[in-house]
Amino acid sequence: MQLRQFLLPLVALVVFGNRGDRDEMWSYLAAVIVIAVLVAISILQYLTYHYRIGRDGISLRSGVVSRNRREIPFARIHNVVVHQNPLHRLFGVAELRLESAGGHRPEAEMRVLKLSQALALEQLVRQRGQALAAPAQASEAAAAPDDEVLLRLRAADVVRIGLLSNRGWVAVVAALGAMFQFFPRGAVSEAIENGGRQAFGYASHLHTAAWVWALLAALAVIGFWLLLRVLSVALALLRYHGFQLSEHERRLTVVSGLLTRLRSSVARRRIQAWTLRESALHRWAGRRQLRIDIAAGVAVENQRRDLRELAPLATPQACDALVQHLLPQLQWPPPRWQPVQQRGWWRLCLGALLWLPLVAAAAVWNGHAWGALALLWLPWSALRAHRQMARMGYYLDDQYVAVRGGWWQRWWRFAELDKLQSLRLSRSPLDRWLGTASVWLDTAGATGSIALCLRYLPEAEARAVHAQLGHALAQRRLHW
Known part of the structure; x- marks a missing residue:
C-alpha cells in the first residue's frame, strides 16, 4: 500500500x-x-496484528506503541468482503473486510490472510451470524447444499455491458488528468493549440470541397465514439469478468473482477430496497439492471458497488425471476399500478420554461442570433415531461410499496414495509396551488439519485397513503 x-x-x-x-x-x-x-x-x-475467534464474536488486538483491543460481535457484521488485487493473487493471499451498518469504516481489515483462511473466516461469519439471528433457519441451512448460482455473466454479456454504457469517458478523463498532472503546467494546452493551428494551417492550403471536410469530421466523430466503446468494453471486462451471484444459507455472494477479484456477501435480511433501471439502449437490447440498498455504511464506493449490483445486465424476465426468488412473499411485478393525475405535468419542465427564454433573449440581445436555437429544446422538454408524468405510478399493499417513473430512462423502486425507517408528507407552494402532495419514504442505506417517493398525489389520497404507511410503521415498533 x-x-x-x-x-x-x-x-x-x-x-x-x-x-x-x-x-x-x-x-x-x-x-x-x-x-x-x-x-x-x-x-x-x-x-503485531492478531485476531481470535470466539463463540459470539471476533477479538482483534493491534498496535505497536499504543495497544488496541476490539470486540466485534458476529451479529454486528452485515457484510463480508474478500478482496484480491494482482499482487494478492500472485502470493495466494487476500484482504478481508468486515463491515457493519452505519459505520464509516470497516469494523476490521485483515490485510494479508491466506486465501483459504479468508474464505474459511467468511464461512464462519456466515454460520455464526445466521445462528445468532435465526437459530431455526440456521439449522436448516446447515444441511443445505453448496452455493446455488442465481446469475452468471458470460463474456458476451460483459461485452454488452461495455457497449451499452459510457464508462469510456472515465478513461478519457483520467488520461487528461494524468497528462495535466505529469507534464508542466500549460504544456498540454500549448501542444493542443499548436497542433490545431498547424492542422488548420495545412488544411487552408488545400482546395477541398466542403462535403469532404464534412465527411472527415463525421469520420472523426465516429472514430472517437468507437474509441469510447472500446474503452468501455475494456473497463467492463476489468470489473465484471467472471461475475457470479450465488446464494448459500440465505446469504448472497457476488464474485467479479479480472485483475482484482472482489468477493462480497450480505445476508438477505440486510437488503433494504430494490431498484430496477433501464435506458433506451437497454430497452433496445432487451436488458435491465437490478440494484439493492443494504444496511451498511462503509464509505468506500468501490467496496460497496459490486455488492449492490445483483444483476449488472440481464433480461427483464431474469430480473423479475430473481426478485421473485429472493422475495417469494411479494407479488412482483405488481398486478396494477396506481397512476398519477396528468393535470400538473408541466411542472416537470418548469425550469426549462423559465430560464431557456431568458438565455435565448440575452443571446439575441447581444447580437448572437444563433441563441434563439435554444428555444428548440422547449418542445422536447415538454414532451419528456408529459411522458414522464404519464409513466409515474405506485403500488401499495400489506407487504411492500413500489414506485415507478422515467420515460427515456425508466426505473422501478420498491421496499418491504417492515424495512421503512421514516416517512413524511411534503407540500410545496406549487402543490398547495394544484391540491397535490408527495409522500417521502426512507430506508437504511438508501443511496443514488432515485428516491422512494410517491409524488404529485391528490392531497386526500396522499394523506390516506401516509396514514396507512404510518400504521404499518407503528405495528413494526410494537412488534419490536
Missing part, C-alpha cells in the same frame, strides 16, 4: 529529474528513505 502511494511520484522524479544535479540525488535518497520507513512501519503493524 505504501509503495502504491509513492510509486508514481518516484517514477516521475526519476524520469523527469535532472540526474546530474546533486539536489536531485538527495531527493532520490530522501524518497527511498521515506518509503523504507513507511514499509517498515507497515510490516511492524502486520506482525
Whole structure:
C-alpha cells in the first residue's frame, strides 16, 4: 500500500529529474528513505496484528506503541468482503473486510490472510451470524447444499455491458488528468493549440470541397465514439469478468473482477430496497439492471458497488425471476399500478420554461442570433415531461410499496414495509396551488439519485397513503 502511494511520484522524479544535479540525488535518497520507513512501519503493524475467534464474536488486538483491543460481535457484521488485487493473487493471499451498518469504516481489515483462511473466516461469519439471528433457519441451512448460482455473466454479456454504457469517458478523463498532472503546467494546452493551428494551417492550403471536410469530421466523430466503446468494453471486462451471484444459507455472494477479484456477501435480511433501471439502449437490447440498498455504511464506493449490483445486465424476465426468488412473499411485478393525475405535468419542465427564454433573449440581445436555437429544446422538454408524468405510478399493499417513473430512462423502486425507517408528507407552494402532495419514504442505506417517493398525489389520497404507511410503521415498533 505504501509503495502504491509513492510509486508514481518516484517514477516521475526519476524520469523527469535532472540526474546530474546533486539536489536531485538527495531527493532520490530522501524518497527511498521515506518509503523504507513507511514499509517498515507497515510490516511492524502486520506482525503485531492478531485476531481470535470466539463463540459470539471476533477479538482483534493491534498496535505497536499504543495497544488496541476490539470486540466485534458476529451479529454486528452485515457484510463480508474478500478482496484480491494482482499482487494478492500472485502470493495466494487476500484482504478481508468486515463491515457493519452505519459505520464509516470497516469494523476490521485483515490485510494479508491466506486465501483459504479468508474464505474459511467468511464461512464462519456466515454460520455464526445466521445462528445468532435465526437459530431455526440456521439449522436448516446447515444441511443445505453448496452455493446455488442465481446469475452468471458470460463474456458476451460483459461485452454488452461495455457497449451499452459510457464508462469510456472515465478513461478519457483520467488520461487528461494524468497528462495535466505529469507534464508542466500549460504544456498540454500549448501542444493542443499548436497542433490545431498547424492542422488548420495545412488544411487552408488545400482546395477541398466542403462535403469532404464534412465527411472527415463525421469520420472523426465516429472514430472517437468507437474509441469510447472500446474503452468501455475494456473497463467492463476489468470489473465484471467472471461475475457470479450465488446464494448459500440465505446469504448472497457476488464474485467479479479480472485483475482484482472482489468477493462480497450480505445476508438477505440486510437488503433494504430494490431498484430496477433501464435506458433506451437497454430497452433496445432487451436488458435491465437490478440494484439493492443494504444496511451498511462503509464509505468506500468501490467496496460497496459490486455488492449492490445483483444483476449488472440481464433480461427483464431474469430480473423479475430473481426478485421473485429472493422475495417469494411479494407479488412482483405488481398486478396494477396506481397512476398519477396528468393535470400538473408541466411542472416537470418548469425550469426549462423559465430560464431557456431568458438565455435565448440575452443571446439575441447581444447580437448572437444563433441563441434563439435554444428555444428548440422547449418542445422536447415538454414532451419528456408529459411522458414522464404519464409513466409515474405506485403500488401499495400489506407487504411492500413500489414506485415507478422515467420515460427515456425508466426505473422501478420498491421496499418491504417492515424495512421503512421514516416517512413524511411534503407540500410545496406549487402543490398547495394544484391540491397535490408527495409522500417521502426512507430506508437504511438508501443511496443514488432515485428516491422512494410517491409524488404529485391528490392531497386526500396522499394523506390516506401516509396514514396507512404510518400504521404499518407503528405495528413494526410494537412488534419490536
